[in-house]
Amino acid sequence: MIRGQKLEKRYGHKRVLPGVDLAVPHGGFAVVTGANGSGKTTLLRLVAGLAAPTKGKLAVEVDRSRVGYLGHEALVYRELSALENLDLFGRLYRVAERRERAGMLLERYGLWESRNERVSTYSRGMTQRLALCRALLHDPSLLVLDEPYSALDDAGVALLDLELEAAAGSRTVLVATHDPTRLDRLATTRVRLA
Amino acid sequence: MTYLADVVALTRKDLRIELRGRDTLPAMLLFVVTALVIFHFAIPDAAGDDAAYGLLWVAIVFTALLGLARAWVPEQEHGVLDGLVLAPCDRSAIWLGKALATLAFLVAAQAVALPAFVLFFEPLGVAALAGVLLADIGICAVGSLLSAMAAAGRARELLLPLLFLPLAIPLVVGGVGAAVSEQAERFLLFLLLYDAVFAVLSWASFEYVVTE
Amino acid sequence: MTDLSLTSLRSLPALAWITAAAMGLALVLALIVAPEDADQGISQRIFYIHVPIALTAYFCFGLGALKALLLLWRGEERYDLESYVAIHQGTIFGALTLITGAIWAKASWGVWWTWSSNQLVLFLVLFLFYCAYFMLRFSLDDGPRRARSSAVYALFGVALIPVSFLAIRLAEDFIHPTVFTREGPQMSGSMFATFVVSWAAVTLLAYVLYRVELTGKRLDADLRELREALQ
Numbered sequence: 113m114i115r116g117q118k119l120e121k122r123y124g125h126k127r128v129l130p131g132v133d134l135a136v137p138h139g140g141f142a143v144v145t146g147a148n149g150s151g152k153t154t155l156l157r158l159v160a161g162l163a164a165p166t167k168g169k170l171a172v173e174v175d176r177s178r179v180g181y182l183g184h185e186a187l188v189y190r191e192l193s194a195l196e197n198l199d200l201f202g203r204l205y206r207v208a209e210r211r212e213r214a215g216m217l218l219e220r221y222g223l224w225e226s227r228n229e230r231v232s233t234y235s236r237g238m239t240q241r242l243a244l245c246r247a248l249l250h251d252p253s254l255l256v257l258d259e260p261y262s263a264l265d266d267a268g269v270a271l272l273d274l275e276l277e278a279a280a281g282s283r284t285v286l287v288a289t290h291d292p293t294r295l296d297r298l299a300t301t302r303v304r305l306a
Numbered sequence: 307m308t309y310l311a312d313v314v315a316l317t318r319k320d321l322r323i324e325l326r327g328r329d330t331l332p333a334m335l336l337f338v339v340t341a342l343v344i345f346h347f348a349i350p351d352a353a354g355d356d357a358a359y360g361l362l363w364v365a366i367v368f369t370a371l372l373g374l375a376r377a378w379v380p381e382q383e384h385g386v387l388d389g390l391v392l393a394p395c396d397r398s399a400i401w402l403g404k405a406l407a408t409l410a411f412l413v414a415a416q417a418v419a420l421p422a423f424v425l426f427f428e429p430l431g432v433a434a435l436a437g438v439l440l441a442d443i444g445i446c447a448v449g450s451l452l453s454a455m456a457a458a459g460r461a462r463e464l465l466l467p468l469l470f471l472p473l474a475i476p477l478v479v480g481g482v483g484a485a486v487s488e489q490a491e492r493f494l495l496f497l498l499l500y501d502a503v504f505a506v507l508s509w510a511s512f513e514y515v516v517t518e
Numbered sequence: 519m520t521d522l523s524l525t526s527l528r529s530l531p532a533l534a535w536i537t538a539a540a541m542g543l544a545l546v547l548a549l550i551v552a553p554e555d556a557d558q559g560i561s562q563r564i565f566y567i568h569v570p571i572a573l574t575a576y577f578c579f580g581l582g583a584l585k586a587l588l589l590l591w592r593g594e595e596r597y598d599l600e601s602y603v604a605i606h607q608g609t610i611f612g613a614l615t616l617i618t619g620a621i622w623a624k625a626s627w628g629v630w631w632t633w634s635s636n637q638l639v640l641f642l643v644l645f646l647f648y649c650a651y652f653m654l655r656f657s658l659d660d661g662p663r664r665a666r667s668s669a670v671y672a673l674f675g676v677a678l679i680p681v682s683f684l685a686i687r688l689a690e691d692f693i694h695p696t697v698f699t700r701e702g703p704q705m706s707g708s709m710f711a712t713f714v715v716s717w718a719a720v721t722l723l724a725y726v727l728y729r730v731e732l733t734g735k736r737l738d739a740d741l742r743e744l745r746e747a748l749q
Contacts (some may be wrong), residue, residue, distance in 0.1 A: 473674065
């Protein structure tokens with residue numbers, strides 16, 4: 113599903129990702145660990161398609177429309193409500209029956225009550241939960257999650273655990289995390305960045 | 307046509323956000339009317355009637371800059387621009403949606419500014435108004451792209467005017483010419499040419515400005 | 519790493535000497551040997567320097583845009599630096615165009631600036647545009663974002679050249695600057711020869727400066743990369 117050889121990313125003369133190899137099969141669960149600044153975020157951005165590698169080869173066997181990405185930022189509009197956000201992204205991702213799907217996700221993640229309130233009123237945990245909904249909205253075959261637990265509240269953590277359990281096996285997952293122990297039993301591939 | 311549907315969805319999103327926030331459009335309105343008042347005091351009588359049209363265009367360009375500077379602000383919070391870039395829609399649709407929304411705001415501001423201008427200074431004929439509309443298209447097409455470029459850097463409020471103003475010079479020539487010249491059609495055609503060239507350029511190159 | 523093949527480095531000093539000689543020859547021809555113009559007198563001699571500099575500036579902007587297009591199309595990093603250096607040279611020569619134009623105006627008509635020369639006004643607009651190009655580069659951090667945005671802006675610049683020229687021509691309709699008559703010089707054979715030599719010399723100068731700056735910047739970049747790698 114994902115095959116990367118000697119992936120390097122440079123911004124000018126700064127090398128943020130030294131040659132990294134990556135191989136994740138379909139349905140695999142890859143956990144990326146490493147210290148701050150080791151390039152975890154950059155690697156995930158490369159896989160998601162937000163940036164192209166400066167050197168090396170990267171092959172991701174899915175098209176943009178099947179990738180769900182959760183970054184350090186929530187990627188939702190502050191001045192729109194949760195429902196409006198999901199409606200917009202649902203349109204852009206051509207999600208069938210997007211209203212129903214959005215509603216279902218919002219309910220599952222405990223955001224149904226506040227679905228019509230602007231994201232600017234949400235707590236950090238709620239925003240991160242919405243970000244997760246956005247990433248899952250189009251039922252992606254590849255989930256790319258950058259430190260998803262970091263901004264979540266307790267309720268969100270439990271929900272994410274459930275989601276990842278379900279995803280392992282049915283989707284291909286690439287997760288960057290500070291805390292490898294949590295996901296260790298699900299991991300089929302481990303990547304350690306210096 | 308999913309491309310157009312994407313564009314419409316994006317433009318509506320911008321209109322909705324502005325209607326909720328209500329900060330950019332009122333600011334543009336207030337700015338343009340205040341500018342016109344300043345101009346009354348700024349031109350000596352001997353300058354002649356036509357000078358007023360020049361000042362109208364200065365007011366339009368700077369009001370547009372105000373709106374353009376804020377064009378991508380909603381996308382910068384929570385890094386939403388990445389979310390749009392990730393989506394399967396064509397990246398140029400993001401630009402077009404934004405340009406159309408900005409055009410809507412500019413036209414709305416002018417709906418107040420132009421009558422104010424006629425009240426304070428000189429009448430505006432059909433050619434002059436056509437010039438305004440055609441130039442608006444050019445301003446929003448180029449401006450939306452440049453605004454996205456500037457937004458990625460430091461000192462973006464300083465950078466946008468510098469990038470934009472040289473490109474606005476032909477638009478000012480076209481607009482003023484359409485208002486004062488006997489051969490207004492040449493100026494209108496010129497504005498059409500500008501719009502065609504730079505809208506196509508902006509449309510084609512936006513992808514490269516938002517991806518790495 | 520830059521491939522600084524020995525041949526390319528070796529040829530630079532030789533080229534530099536040839537350029538210096540060519541410029542010297544051009545200056546001698548222009549200032550001393552060429553016949554004096556009947557109408558304009560001595561001031562006409564600036565023409566031999568001013569016009570080639572203007573043409574070279576256009577050429578550099580064009581080259582910069584071409585490299586920019588290649589960057590966007592092929593994606594190879596080196597085009598970014600090449601585009602930047604070409605535009606840098608173009609801006610320098612553009613500034614020189616404005617300066618020599620001002621000198622010519624002063625010598626011919628006693629004013630340092632006139633709006634009646636469409637050429638000069640065009641250069642002023644372009645100069646402002648390309649100065650903004652550098653502001654753009656300064657405000658973005660090094661990387662693909664900066665390279666691509668610069669490239670797009672460089673393409674806009676090249677589109678602006680004809681559009682601006684057209685605008686300035688059209689503007690004559692309602693802006694009536696004091697028109698100074700100046701006919702294009704009726705060039706005799708030796709005048710034409712002088713012009714050609716001058717043009718060749720200035721082009722060579724631009725090329726050498728381009729190569730020198732490019733090589734210097736590449737070495738700089740390589741050095742920084744090495745430093746990074748050692749950390």
